[in-house]
Amino acid sequence: MQLGAMQVHAISDGTFSVHPKYFGAEVPDDARPEFFARDDKAWLPIGCFLIRSDDRVILVDAGLGPDQDDLPHGMRLVGGQLFVGLGALGVGAGDITDVVITHFHTDHVGWVFDLAAEPVFPNAMIWYGAADWDYFVNGPGDIRPHIRDGFLTNAPRQRPLTHDTTVAPGITAILTPGHTPGHLSVSLTSGPAHLLLLGDAITCPIQLAEPTWRSFGDVNPTLAHQTRHRLWSTLQNTPGLGAHFPTLTPGQVVPASTPHWESRDLLR
Secondary structure, eight states, rough: EETTTEEEEEEEEEEEEEEEGGGOOSSSSSSSHHHHHHHHEEEEEEEEEEEETTTEEEEEOOOOOOOEOOOOGGOOEEEHHHHHHHTTTOOGGGGGEEEESSSSSSSHHHBBBOOOOBBTTTTOOOEEHHHHIIIIIIISSSOOOOHHHHHHOGGGGGGEEEEEEEEETTTTEEESSSSSTEEEEEEEETTEEEEETTTSSSTTTTHHTTTTOOOTSSSSHHHHHHHHHHHHTTTOOOOOEEETTTGOOOOEEOOOOEEEEOOOOOOO
């Protein structure tokens, strides 16, 4: 799984069963049956990404953790598999140098702190959008108490970001707000190779075919739509991959009278 000189590995922490209503109350229950093909749901991964670059071992997103979360319409997230994937790559918690959190939703911060609010990755610097701290830790956003406590009591090893920021050479956290106030995506560049890790700025490629479909957790739906529209343009030239893309395979927008998504397995 080479991206230029970087190694990039997609790891799923578990599964996310998604009902059509995830994409908006107005979406019919029988929409896109080819996508919602099992029990009237789409079964999506809870994606995390491990990047090896020079002396850095960077984890982008930290899954749901050893937990499950039930949502309306029978939707459910089930996590707990991140360390199975890390172990298969020969990576332990102490090897991680950085954790980039795209946003503070439950299925992206689950392994950041344990139930005692202690860091799961003891040697890692944690990077995230400062506006997500304001909304979830100090504001009305829903966050598990031990995760909130962990962010409050482990500040020295955190880097809240207010603008696009280089995390490591060729690895840049970029602001893509809307899904959450401080949502980040992560741009990877190594030589001529590029990849954009989208977090939940785009939930999955079906939103290209259904541009009015939003996401259940969008804090600011209007801004989230604007961000998706901007990213679709970027993805005509740069491959992208979101945390819930089926099979966790990158792809690009193919411009046409009706633009479509084409998977491109870059991570080989």
